[in-house]
Amino acid sequence: MDEARARYVLAAAGVLPGAARGARLLALGENAVFAAGDLVVKVGRDAELLDRARRELAIALWLAEAGVPAVRAAEPEALLVEGHPVTVWYRLPDPVRPAEARDLAELLRVVHALPTPAVELPPRDLLGGVERWLRLAGDAIDPADAAYLRERRDGFASAAAALTPRLPPGPIHGDALPRNVHVGPDGPVLVDLETFSADLREHDLVVMDLSRVRYGLPEEAYASFTRTYGWDVREWEGCSVLRGARETASCAWVAQHAPSNPKALAEFERRVASLRDGDETVRWYPF
Helix, strand or coil, X not given: XXXXXXXXXXXXXXXXXXXXXXXXXXXECCXXXXXXXXXXXXXXXXXXXXXXXXXXXXXXXXXXXXXXCECCECCCCCEEECCEEEEEEECCCCCCCCCCHHHHHHHHHHHHXXXXXXXXXXXXXXXXXXXXXXXXXXXXXXXXXXXXXXXXXXXXXXXXXXXXXXXXXXXXCCCCCHHHEEEECCEEEECCCCCXXXXXXXXXXXXXXXXXXXXXXXXXXXXXHHHHHCCCHHHCCCHHHHHHHHHHHHHHHHHCCCCCCHHHHHHHHHHHHHHXXXXXXCCCCCC
């Protein structure tokens, strides 16, 4: 889905009070995210994401009832428009500063203290999207690279299933990164709720370790994260397994953009090569 297609769906949905062409594109990934006035609209890549969009709305309601600072839905139902799920959200006020690792840790402490909700949360199927992303990549990527990632996926899925957690399992965000925290006038707020799950709390903590290793997160920022949360996931013997699983998923995620974006293909190839070589010094770049 490119921007033109997303804007066509946005217009067809009729959820904005003004013309859809005036909406500002904030992000383009599995969802195209548009802002207009006091609203934000998310247009999903395809109909396969409809159930996830519905669950995200239910999670937003649950978090609101629990008093957790998180983005709030403006419409209670997800629409399916031209084969794309569409959800509508209240726009957050402008940020007062960039989110930091410690802001994320504060919110994770709140989320990890929540009891299991009435909303049915799935396990964190971290590797479940790999096949779809590789299928979307098609002939744009080397078939040998796709086969390599499928083999890694299977190996890490088996290893992750055998892990013994250090923390009690329960609700998690599922994609716990500072980019999914918005710091407004009233403090940090969680956004992007679509990966909320019920699984090992360690999933939320390994993300920042991967950011440290692959994306250049400074050691000082990582230390502030662990101090604020109260524990360093690297002390757990399963850390490398969950980190390896997430590396595999992150690599495959970029692949879906390769057919239309040469920069995505180059980033995909860099990531695969570093995994094949076992070279953790190779920097990955957000996409």
